[in-house]
Amino acid sequence: MNTDTKRHIDSARQVLVGVVPNPTSQIDQITNALIYKFMDDMDQAAIKAGGDPSFFVGDLEHYAWTRLMDARMGNQERMNLYSEALIKFSQAKQLPELFRGIFKSAFLPYRSPETLGLFLKEIDYFDYSHPEELGNAYEYLLSIMSSQGDAGQFRTPRHIIDFIVDVVNPTKDDKVLDPACGTGGFLVSSYKHILEQHDGKDDLKKKEKPLTPDERKKLMANFEGYDIDPTMVRIAQVNMYLHQFKNPKIFQYDSLSSDERWNDKFDVILANPPFMSPKGGIKPHSKFSVPSSRSEVLFVDYIMNHLRPKGRAGIIVPEGIIFRNDEGYRQLRKNLVEDGLYAVVSMHNSLFKGSKAGVKTSILLFDNEITKQQTEILFVKIENDGYALGATRRALCNENGNKPEWCPKHSDMPNVKDILNKWNTGEKVENKLAVYVEKSKIAENGDYNLSGDRYRITTDYTNAKWPMVELGEVAEILKGSAITKKDTKLGNIPVIAGGQEPAYYHNESNRNGEVITVSASGAYAGFVNYFTIPIFASDCSTIQTKDEAIASTKYLYTVLKAKQEDIYGFQQGGAQPHVYPKDLRIIQIPLPPLEIQEQIVKELDSYAGIIAGAKQIAESWKPRIDIDPEWEKVKLGDILSFIGSGATPLGGQEVYQTEGILFIRSQNVLLGECDFSDAVFISDDVYEQMRRSKVQKNDVLLNITGASIGRCAVYIEDRKANVNQHVTILRCDKKILPLFLMNIILGKTVQDNIWAVQGGASRQALNYQQIRLFDIPLPPLTTQKQIVTKIEDERKIIEANKKLIGIYDQKTKEVIAKL
Incomplete structure (x- = not known):
């Protein structure tokens, strides 16, 4: 589809969005106008070929599109003619039954002559002499109809x-x-x-034959x-x-x-x-x-x-x-x-x-x-x-003719299509995305589960060095005993249920020694944990080795924890997911000699220690500025050259695009950084219409509404952008550095002030006047630079720790995979 066609579809919707906000209704209006125009196109083509028109004849001749779009006609007269035509079409015998059906419920749902004039001008671009382009245009129109109804109709x-x-x-x-x-x-x-x-x-073998x-x-x-x-x-x-x-x-x-x-x-x-x-x-x-x-x-x-x-x-x-x-x-x-x-x-x-x-x-x-x-x-x-x-x-890319789904770097679809095509001929492909399961295996317990993850975990070790055994062969797997909080007695024994932390505490245990727990229900059904203290197992399954000389409980935990995501995949049920002991029993476990198990546990324990330490550093760090009482105090409004926020564009989410000008929303502004992984985009025209919300490099962005109120970051991109109404632009003058201001805003004093002035959780909104009145410490620029440099050095260490977590997570997976 050429860019002009796409632009005219977008423009037609932009004209309508203020008076016809519902996407399905927009499609109805565009459909009615297109069919109207195409009937006239076909009549004109017949006349040029020496034939007679077949649509706008008799009592419909007065309503021909060419007459409707006559430049001498005023918009009010045009709207009257158009509205009459829609009614006439549903009863006109010279129209095919398909067209009469389309116009049966057609009407004009707004009374703005100027809007109709602009809308019909966009429709006038389309021509039935290019049917393939029209088909593509209509498919594009349907693709942007993203609303869903209560009937579960997901486009x-x-x-x-x-x-x-x-x-x-x-x-x-x-x-x-x-x-x-x-x-x-x-x-x-x-x-x-x-x-x-x-x-x-693309017929290299010359086997394709044209259709007769x-x-x-x-x-x-x-x-x-x-x-x-x-x-x-x-x-x-x-x-x-x-x-x-x-x-x-x-x-x-x-x-x-x-x-x-x-x-x-x-x-x-x-x-x-x-x-x-x-x-x-x-x-x-x-x-x-x-x-x-x-x-x-x-x-x-x-x-x-x-x-x-x-x-x-x-x-x-x-x-x-x-x-x-x-x-x-x-x-x-x-x-x-x-x-x-x-x-x-x-x-x-x-x-x-x-x-x-x-x-x-x-x-x-x-x-x-x-x-x-x-x-x-x-x-x-x-x-x-x-x-x-x-x-x-x-x-994620514009390769393959703007079809990123066929880019092997960004999509599994080329691989999956190849796997399926080969399977159609009986050929198997060794690939981490695929697992082949005997129908008898699927049928053996009578539930015929079709979740691939259920079977994938039992076949991950096809090249294992050590013998494979089912978990149920080497471990005792038991359901917990339900206990409610009101039935507990004061004590310090943790009650393990469906969450990641103890649900409450009791005065007696029902499991002792080393024990693995797997949460049985709820959002964290399948969560794997390990205890060496007495516990009360409630809404969970417990796993304990049958013989420590054959398989140590700590080793079993190490293997299962490395497969945490796969075990989450065992969840069954919608509103209240469950993971059942019968599914845990069939997990395949590599079983090396005990001394190898001990080596693996020792190695992975060391990795776990590194990960835990890195997480503690990353999660506990907050930038800190020691405020010198000698520093000048100013109102935030006095050190800004601009303060302003934007709005959701006319038409809301319907005008968002997959490329174009970056449109920043509150979810993109985090604590000290921006995340544009789920960013939306707007057109150049919308960007120009929203002048007060244009963002410049080094603007400080502050969330001013909702649960993310107070989150703040500096925009460091070299590309044009706008913000919506939930994000305020704070543009610094020459007295203050953007990174210094950001860190001051993220500090405890300003954050407390934000929550105090905006009225608490029930209100969650800041206005410009409140923001302008925030007290800001203002040291000399040289001091600001020293503070910012120190904080950014610390931030680099935090980022290195986050990277370390990823490295050792991967190392853990590699150790298990080698088994």
Whole structure:
């Protein structure tokens, strides 16, 4: 898509955002205007070719776009004409049924003639003679519609759609369905994928054949989409239409409660169905294989039931499908393992951004032909996808045609695609991202858990020097005994429950000697700890060696602690995660001779001591300035050349971009430093509109609202930036150094003053007048420089300690890996 097209889409949305703030409503308005314009474009093209117009004839001739945009027409008259036209279109028999349906609920939701005039001017740029560019423009428009509804409708990132389509690989002869199609992203991506298979580009072996007219005609009839939401149906229809589908087969249909289309079968099904169920659950018809009222269970069951014998599918599912123990989920997983599932791709939880971010998802891949030849299922991870893991998903590079997802340095996706493609042919790849598990292993305890981490921990040591044993063979693993705080008696025995620290204390123990604990429930379920004092084990599992002469408890703790993240991966359940003893028992442990165990413990103890010492230094250090009572005291306002903050741009988060001018928010301002890892960006136009919030190098930035109030840092970047309303710019005059002022503000005196004047936790806001009145000590500039140099020298030592922690964490992992 060229930059002009993108700019006009952005501009159209910018015009609308003040009067139509809802992103979905913006798309409705842009859709209505585009279709209006394209009907006139097609009429004009017919006239130029010597034919007759077919849209703006008879009673619609008066409303032709070319007349609407006549420069002699005033904006009020233009708005009246446009509003009348929207009503007329829904009843005009000369319009195709698709267009009449689109305009059926069309209306103008604002009464500003000037706004409409500016909006239509942006739409006038687009021309139906370039349909591919229009399709790309519409996809771009849909990609920035990031709001989610209460139905769990998480918009699928474009690069994830394309990835799934590439792996499933639909062909020109396949009949393709998306039973919860939303905006039609999977269908459009599949269509483009098939066209690329026949365009002769990147065809080194010269095997690609152009599509014949008959094949292309058949192809256009091979795509179907269903959605329960009429707005999504309308948007998907337009999306398909703009990609050359004259009669897109997108239907308003409830895939779970209606059964009229139950007998339709497909070669390829691709979907990201809704994750959430209404209160009381779904009331499905009776033809499903798995009885359930949960939408995610029913959709996966639906897809399995609608694949042809050689069918293929790619489905995005929430974590409940992967490991929840309810009967419906277990039965569904059993069906998956026994019939068609060949790979599970686990994705990190930043992939779905927006108000409900943090949704952990996986991709289930089906191929009924592949699974006939294989006894294993592949589990593979996408931990990095080329975009920053923060809320804005900023691209980490602009290589590969601005597709960072295909950059091997920043993304696992090229590796994962290669692993999957080879697995499709039966070839295994040795890679830390992949683990192959026998179906019998998955089935052995009856819960058919599809969490790759559960099996990955048992196969990490494939090249181990020492024999491998299950933890349950060498250690006794027991559940704790629940005790509430009111049942405890005064004493000094720690009660170990679900957290990282003792929950409370009691006067008796139920475990003595060396003991390992693993928290059983809550946010820290799976946390591994070690005690040599008596404890009361409550909401935790305990692990103690069966024989210290074979496996020392301290050694077992050392190995388990090194696998802390993997053990967190055993968590099951949503609102209240649990880690169960049965999962701990099957962890594979390398078992060297006792003297080797002792050497390993001694070495890792020394590393742990270094890490603990470095953490203590890093966490306890605070810059300190000894205030000399002889120093001059001034008001902060008297030593600033400028004080000001910004605002959220008009349109809020909807105008944020993945590149452009840095836009600094309170989460980017930390204690003494800035962190732009999850930064957002704005356009040059927005930057120029927000003149008072422009940041200069060496400005002091101070958070003035919310829980982060009082955090302060110096902006040291050599790039343009703005701040929002939660961050104030303090621009120093020549009497004070920015770094000195920052450290004074971070000191106890000013911090106490901040909390005193802003009214405490219930209010949490500072105004300019309060800031200007802060008392600031002002020593001579030479003294300021000496103080800043000393603090910065100390800060370098702290950074070195933080680096040391990382080095020795890695050393610990390397020692365990060598086993």
